[in-house]
Amino acid sequence: MISLADRVVLARGWRRALVAIFAGAVGAVAMPPFGVVPALAVSLTPAIWLLDGTRKSPSLAAGLKSAAILGWLWGFGYFVAGLWWLGAAFLVEADQFAWALPFGVFGLPALLAFFPAFGFALARALWTPDAWRIVTFAACLTISEWLRGNLFTGFPWNNPGMALGQNIWLMQTASLVGLYGLTFLSVGIASAPALLGTGRTRPERWTAPALALIALAAMAAFGALRVPGEPVAQVENVRLRLMQPNLPQDAKFNPDNRQAIMRRYLTISSAQHDGHPPTHIIWPESAFPFLLHRDPASLAQIGALVGRDAILITGAARMDQPLPGEAVGKFFNAIQVIDGQGTILSSYDKVHLVPFGEYVPKFLDAAIRAVGLRQFVHIPGGFEPSESRATLAVPGLPAVAATICYEAIFPGEILPDGPRPDMILNVTNDAWFGQTPGPYQHFAQARLRAVEEGLPLVRAANTGISAVVDPYGRVVASLSLGAEGVLDASLPVAISATVSGRYGRFVLTATLVICLMASIARQRRRLSPI
Structure with missing residues (x-):
């Protein structure tokens, strides 16, 4: 036989x-x-x-x-x-x-x-x-x-x-x-x-x-x-609030919905806390269908939300000042840090963009536009990549290694040059993929970066999965895929640099x-x- x-x-x-x-x-x-x-x-x-x-x-x-x-x-x-x-x-x-x-x-x-x-x-x-x-x-x-x-x-x-x-x-x-x-x-x-x-x-x-x-x-x-058998220590005087709006992608980037979207974000973020007011509120990737840094009214609303004792960290599209002779400047997929005065304190621009999702490769750009096609994101000319990865400075937080969307899936590439940071921040928008295996796979890969580097992971996702993960990969707290709400959690401390990281x-x-x-x-x- x-x-x-x-x-x-x-x-x-x-x-x-x-x-x-x-x-x-x-x-x-x-x-x-x-x-x-x-x-x-x-x-x-x-x-x-x-x-x-x-x-x-x-x-x-x-x-x-x-x-x-x-x-x-x-x-x-x-x-x-x-x-x-x-x-x-x-x-x-x-x-x-x-x-x-x-x-x-x-x-x-x-x-x-x-x-x-x-x-x-x-x-x-x-x-x-x-x-x-x-x-x-x-x-x-x-x-x-x-x-x-x-x-x-x-x-x-x-x-x-x-x-x-x-x-x-x-x-x-x-x-x-x-x-x-x-x-x-x-x-x-x-x-x-x-x-x-x-x-x-x-x-x-x-x-x-x-x-x-x-x-x-x-x-x-x-x-x-x-x-370890017990939870890792927590960073003192830090209380995180991750906001998960569960906003459908078809509504998310419609400028006609800008006020409704902002009200939704503010309402969800204002939910009653557990007796420990948040020091840092985190919103997901590309949270707005408009340029936040050019909208004083929206910045003022955010300032009123966070007050003088908190900071807001959010994904947002950003545009540079146009060069002489140009109608518009370069656009970046960014993370912006905003205080209680509605002032943008610092930004991180995405380094590793998604081909065809956030930009069209230059050697294909002319051919694709000739037949009336574009990238998925409604940005003229698509996003530009940042030239280098830098630590994101956030008042009240240890040094932050910021990542946007699928940047978190690249092992060995998420840490900035210079001193080792103390946490990984990932903001993302997986609404494109609905209730499919995609968001679960994305979260699992981001979670593994925490183990590789010995750093806690803080992840805010539009439709989920939002979570805080300790440096051993244990999920401290999370919001499930498709849920709407806020996640309040402390920030685990980092552990020593791993063999893999070094x-x-x-x-x-x-x-x-x-x-x-x-x-x-x-x-x-x-x-x-x-």
Whole structure:
């Protein structure tokens, strides 16, 4: 009787393609909000068997081509199943963008799938028939994931490392090795069961899966020891109030609603407190369908809300003064700090913009505008990126590492140059994606940054999930997706800089280089004549 592993190894044509797509799609179930971690093993175990099947190719070139196609098919299934919710953004203004929905749901996954295609092909180039191929595959897929997170502005969403980055104990390993280190471990652990079906001897069948279980247990043990049994200390004289208006995206950026929106924000923010008046009120990203800094009446209303004893921090579009000869200045997606006098004390301008969402890449701008298209945000010419990441100064708060929207998904990129800050602030607007997995995935990734850096996370989201997270990734308080209201909470103190924060890139690079060198050496020994 032919085993399941043999059936996959020997599969050809449409059957092999179907296995690759289905296996990739199953892997998405390991991501938030589902978090079914074993699904990653169900996804990556067949990937090993499919690559085993390419060893029957007539030449190395043919084998590499087959591996790349399998990687693309696997990636296409993974990204369609994990990112289908992006299509919701095209329905916010359906009259203008609904026609492009298939390009968002299938086009982006088709492009992203080239990264695992590269990872599969690189692994195939170094493939050996023994158990070491699990390490080779983990290293090569980690490299392809790093490339996905950095090339062409980067998009590290639903990185396989997030499968282990959701559990409070398992995620603590990110404090040592970061997201991409978790990727290496996740892929290696989830791929190890492949040996149960293809090992030639009992030790070969069981050694890798046993080591994977030991690694998983060691990660859990490290996490259990690292996370303290009691809450961390709180920053003195700081009481946060996060306002979550749950404002639909179609109404949010309609200038006709400006007064109604401002009244809603003020009313929600004025809710009765628990006896501890807020010192800092935080509103989400791009809170207004107008330029706040050019609206004295709205600034005065905010000043009246916060009074002399509080500060308001809010997302808001900002425009520079026009240069001579220009009709309008440059627009920035910003965070602004406002006192009780209605004065803007400081600002942070977003560095990492969303392509096509906040701006159109310059090399495509003319072509896109020629057919009457634009970016999603109603800003003439789109937003401009800030040239550098700077600490946001907020009276009464420790130094703030500010992030806007998906800036929080980029590991190793959220801290400003200079002295280490004491907290991460993330304001975002996930209303584009409705009640889908997208906002849950976004929050999980932002939460992991707290663990990587050893810093508390304060997150204000228009529709949710708003939360305060301590530096161990524990959710201190939160408002659920789709809720309206305020969240009052204290600010946890930061802990010492983590190994990942200090040496993460060096640890990752050294690990991958050692693994690849070992793979090359093992392959050469196998091919060299005795």
